[in-house]
Amino acid sequence: MALVPYDETTELGLQKFHKPLATFSFANHTVQIRQDWRHLGVAAVVWEAAIVLSTYLEMGAVELRGRSAVELGAGTGLVGIVAALLALMSWMKPSLVHCLLFSSGAHVTITDRKVALEFLKSNVQANLPPHIQSKAVVKELTWGQNLGSFSPGEFDLILGADIIYLEETFTDLLQTLEHLCSNHSVILLACRIRYERDNNFLAMLERQFTVRKVHYDPEKDVHIYKAQKRNKKEDL
Numbered sequence: 001m002a003l004v005p006y007d008e009t010t011e012l013g014l015q016k017f018h019k020p021l022a023t024f025s026f027a028n029h030t031v032q033i034r035q036d037w038r039h040l041g042v043a044a045v046v047w048e049a050a051i052v053l054s055t056y057l058e059m060g061a062v063e064l065r066g067r068s069a070v071e072l073g074a075g076t077g078l079v080g081i082v083a084a085l086l087a088l089m090s091w092m093k094p095s096l097v098h099c100l101l102f103s104s105g106a107h108v109t110i111t112d113r114k115v116a117l118e119f120l121k122s123n124v125q126a127n128l129p130p131h132i133q134s135k136a137v138v139k140e141l142t143w144g145q146n147l148g149s150f151s152p153g154e155f156d157l158i159l160g161a162d163i164i165y166l167e168e169t170f171t172d173l174l175q176t177l178e179h180l181c182s183n184h185s186v187i188l189l190a191c192r193i194r195y196e197r198d199n200n201f202l203a204m205l206e207r208q209f210t211v212r213k214v215h216y217d218p219e220k221d222v223h224i225y226k227a228q229k230r231n232k233k234e235d236l
Contacts, residue, residue: 017045024051024078026058027085031127033076036119043075043116049162050075052222053190054082056215057159062186067156070109070180072141072173073163077123080110083159084128084136109155111141144172153182161190164201174204177227181209187227188214 016022017037022045024031036044057064057079064087071080087108112120121138128136140146158180163173177187187209193199205211205227215224 022046022076024054026054026082029085029127031078031081031085033078033081033123034119034126035076040116040119043073043112044119046076046078047162048217048220049190049192049222050078052215052217052220053079053159053161053188053224055217056188056190056224057082057086061214062157062188064157068107068109068154069157069159070111070155071159071161072111072143072176073160074110074112074120075116075161077110077120077127077138079159079161080108080136081124081127083157084108084110084124084132088132088135107135107137109137109139111139113142114140141176143169143176147176147179150180152179153185155180156182156185158185158187160188162192164189164191164198165194167197167200170201170204173201174208177205178208178229181229183229183231185228188224189227190222190224192221193223 017035020035022033022035024033024046033046035046064083067087069080069083069087071077071083074080110120110124117138117140124136124138125133139149141150158177164170181187191198202211202225205225208230209227210230211225211227213223214226216222
């Protein structure tokens with residue numbers, strides 16, 4: 001997610017972004033997300049798309065237990081934190097969860113650009129119980145650049161909330177998705193369709209992936225799209 005400081009006088013109705021903490025309830029946990037709009041801008045506040053995607057995950061729309069997941073452009077880390085709680089806590093007693101963690105392949109990687117990592121890490125550490133923190137890793141990822149630090153097709157689930165708003169990042173984002181996905185991976189992207197360029201990205205995505213809308217929150221005007229790599233045979 002881009003780091004763009006904002007002048008608080010230039011927008012109306014943004015008071016919630018200036019609160020130091022945003023509090024939510026997910027996976028039987030109170031999640032408190034630190035925000036820092038004044039210094040880090042859009043990357044350091046919780047956007048509606050992150051809330052909708054977190055809620056969608058909590059609904060059980062995708063299987064998280066035993067899976068590897070990554071959040072791209074994590075910003076505050078809300079989606080990755082919720083994914084980790086759902087995947088690793090699995091609604092079980094702590095003693096049983098501890099056994100599950102080390103007998104399963106479940107892990108969550110929460111990524112953003114280097115400049116955002118310390119802020120992101122502070123939210124992850126503050127909201128995940130100590131016995132699951134080793135399975136939730138905060139890692140640098142600048143789209144299209146340091147892909148060599150990730151194995152091709154490494155993740156079962158790729159998550160992104162409000163990450164398609166900068167047109168100049170579209171090509172790098174597509175390259176990143178292509179690298180991280182296997183033929184069995186699922187991508188979930190939550191976004192508002194604000195501008196024509198947002199639809200342009202979805203059209204670009206459809207050239208490499210099958211894409212369909214799986215959820216819409218009319219109150220928050222947020223869409224969730226599911227994408228998977230195209231079968232080569234489909235294009236013949």
